[in-house]
Amino acid sequence: MKRISSVILKDPTFGLLLVLPLLLWVAVTLLYPAVDAVRISFSNVRYVGLPIKYVGLTNFKHVLSEREFWDSVIRTVIWSVSNVALQLVGSLGVALVLNQEYKGKEFIRNWIILPWVLPTIVLAIVWKWILDPTHGVANYILIRLGIVERPIEFLSSTTWTLPTAILLNCWRWIPYFSVIVLAALQTVPKELHEAAAIDGASRWKRFTHITLPFISPVLKVIALNSLLWSANIFDTIWLLTRGGPLDHTTTLPIYIYSKAFRSFRFSEAAAAILMFLGLLLLVIIYLRILFKEEGAQR
Amino acid sequence: MKARTILLVVFLGCLLMTVLYATSTKPIKLVFWHMEARPHRVERIKELCEEFNKTHPGIEIMPQVQSWGEIYQLAPAAIQAGRGPDFMLTIPDFLLYIKALGVVQPVTDIIKDLQQKYTFFDSALEPYYFDKEYWAVPIYGMTFALWYRKDIFRKAGLDPNRPPRTWKELLEYCEKLKNSGVVKYPIAVPGAIHMATDQLIYTLMVVNKAEHIFGEDPNKVIFDNPRTVEAYAFYKKLFDYSPPGSTSWAWDEPRTALFTGQVAMVMEKGHYIKGWVDNANAPLSELGCAPAPIPEDGQPGAIYYSNGLMLLTNDPQKRAAFKEFVEWLHQPNVMSRLLHMDPGFFLPVTREVLYSDAFWSDPVIKEKIPAVLIQIETAKHGKLFGFTRDTVNPNAGVVSAENILAWTAQLITVKGLSPEEAVKLGAKKIEEAIK
């Protein structure tokens, strides 16, 4: 890519002209609102159209003093970390399973992504139905097998809801990442494996010494993406539980949404989002440094 | 000279005709939001509006369906974005909530004119009177009762015509039903953070004489008191008899539970009559109805509120059209047809409709006269949270907008707090919300 022909790159106006539509679009719908959010967070907006009063750091102070805010910060950490871990392990596992030689592998390797392709609302309906305490098949099986006596309230009890929501979010994202891992696995040279097998290396050894190092850059990218996406997940949680029961699945995006559109405290919502953003930036910077250091050591 | 005058007259006449024609063919359009989202109700409202439009050529009422579950978020958003309706269905607390936006128009003159012809029941009209004005035109009321399955009572060895009347009896019946083995769960209780839960809890509070959430001074929250705590404690007892998953139950789940025979009792509003006809696996005669049971030292009653129409536009032409519409709607034979969209659920708000032949002519109502009478009697003692005093806290609407009564219930059913602790936190939440 570095070697670009001099014929193509003559004048910069053409290039700029091409990038302009998207740039403008993103500037108007993302950049400007983002700057506006900062302004709103320092003001007192309850209803659109009413005159704005600037109130300094009041909104930040108020949000920081709320227990619900800190609870949702902790919940976001739990949610994101477990999602990343499970998605990483899960997608690797699924990819390894699908990477074997079997009939119909081309077809299956493509279609495994189905849960990710389907809209979140479908996920919500499908799983609410399966996990319903009264009519759901999951509880029916559990009771018939004698594992539980009383149906488990997967999506309405304090103990089960967060784990269930995490697993369901993984159900959606593992196929997506596993497709990427699968592609990475194809790049592992077969000869290396064969040579190692002749040398008598066990399957496990071959996996940890050949496969894993080979695909670890991809896994890192997946981990980073999974983290950013998980922390931002709104619809899966909202459609499954609306953040409930009580606040037990209220992560930061849900907290912010409720603040803005249930309590109509736009300014406090904006303040909360800015703090969320700050938090995310810190994590990203930390991870970048971590990955770089690792790279340097190698 | 003469010819010119004639010509002028003809010309002016033509002009006038054109103007008249232009104005008459361009009807005043009014967007009407209602939250009666069940299909047969949507149909009936549409039908009535179309009929009105046909008989009133200058006006076009355009009904649009919204849902109670979302309206608290949607309406303020829409109104602020300039996409709100011209008038909409409301209940007293929702009215307060919207009134904070400054768009609700007083309708005192319309009410006064209506009162020339009709006598409104006080309980239906009063909640809409504050700041020296009426803010909505009531159209129908609704209240709570105990609905039970006579067939299950019979199978469990209980007298199907002797429903529980007190809290103590209600718990005894629950225990007996459970032990009989006929049903696993005797009663269905909603527990979601939803209006349905709010209303059941408030009904329990009313019969336990804890109907006041605010003090004489409307800024003082007196929610945290022993009688409220008792009501919550009783709710928890009922909740424990309710099927698993009830913490996410709202309106429909208890309905289905009763109609399929999963449970024997439900405390809810009158939509159980029509719902039974459409969905239940037994004849209507098997549906029993009784007043909401009361504690030994309690009072009869339940939550009661009238739904009304509130006007959101200050356009005088639209206002006149709105007036014409509500006057047309309040005629007993028209109103009865509106109420019959779910017979036995929507209760009349004027004496004229209650005593009209039209109202009692519906076949389902005819079959369930006692159930309708029970509700009408209950309505007399009915209360609504935030509206039990002479002065209304202008922020009282937040209590239902944020479902604080239901939230408090979840502190008990989900988090496992004691009723005392939960009510204390609930009171704190109300205080914060009305600030």
Place this chain on the structure above:
Amino acid sequence: MKVIGIIFKYLSVAVVLTIFVGPMIWVGINSLKPTPELLGTPSFLPKKVTFEHYKHLFNRIAFLRYYRNSFIVGVVTATVTAVAGAFAAYSIFRCKYPGRGFLYRFFISSYVFPKVLVLVPLYIMFSKIGIIDTPLALVAAHVMLIAPFSVWILRAFFQNVPVEIEEAALIDGAGRVQTIFKIFIPLAAPGIAAIWINAFLMSWSEYLFASTLVISDSTKTLPVGMAYFLQEYAIEWGIMMAGSVLIAIPPIIGFAFAGKYFVQGLTAGGIKE
């Protein structure tokens, strides 16, 4: 020993498929069961097949209208994204001017940016300019959500299109625009198809912005309409399952046609980062 290995292999694939595809099939089957059977003891196959739920879907809720709205928003979003995204990607990866590296990073970081942040300001902005509650508002938001990602997907595709072919065409005297249309676009077509499909799918599924920027029933998209149904009529399982089957059909068809490019796009972007 070998037999056990084969059994284990197929068993593991079967387990993976059951977990990830099974639930959807279960719902598809259940959408054909009459309500009493749904609420009774579960059986795998329906004892009686019925299409009543599908009928109700069209009679009782404005399913067709939601469907149409979603489709329009999806197609327009996808087309705008494909055009603007391809332009931008071409500019960044094929032209040289100062700041293009920065632009690339800007698009990438705007993709991972928490979108809840702009929800409120966007809502206020759209109300002020009066496009709230219109499909246009949704398209505006959806393109913003997805277009930057498409630049990322295209990067890998564009790298596979050799610069030399374009050079040759340019030297042969073809104009720049002509080169793009005659040489470049046909070569990069799979990539553009991939971002079109991806954008359509994303718009088809999007809930957060669709639920906030749309107010009236007549502009609601499918996810929003169904979510409302899920809230209000939590118990009408049959109808909801029929609905989810119908929502799933366009993505499945789209995927069947262009799934290869789509996966290629995702993996290419994912591996090359």
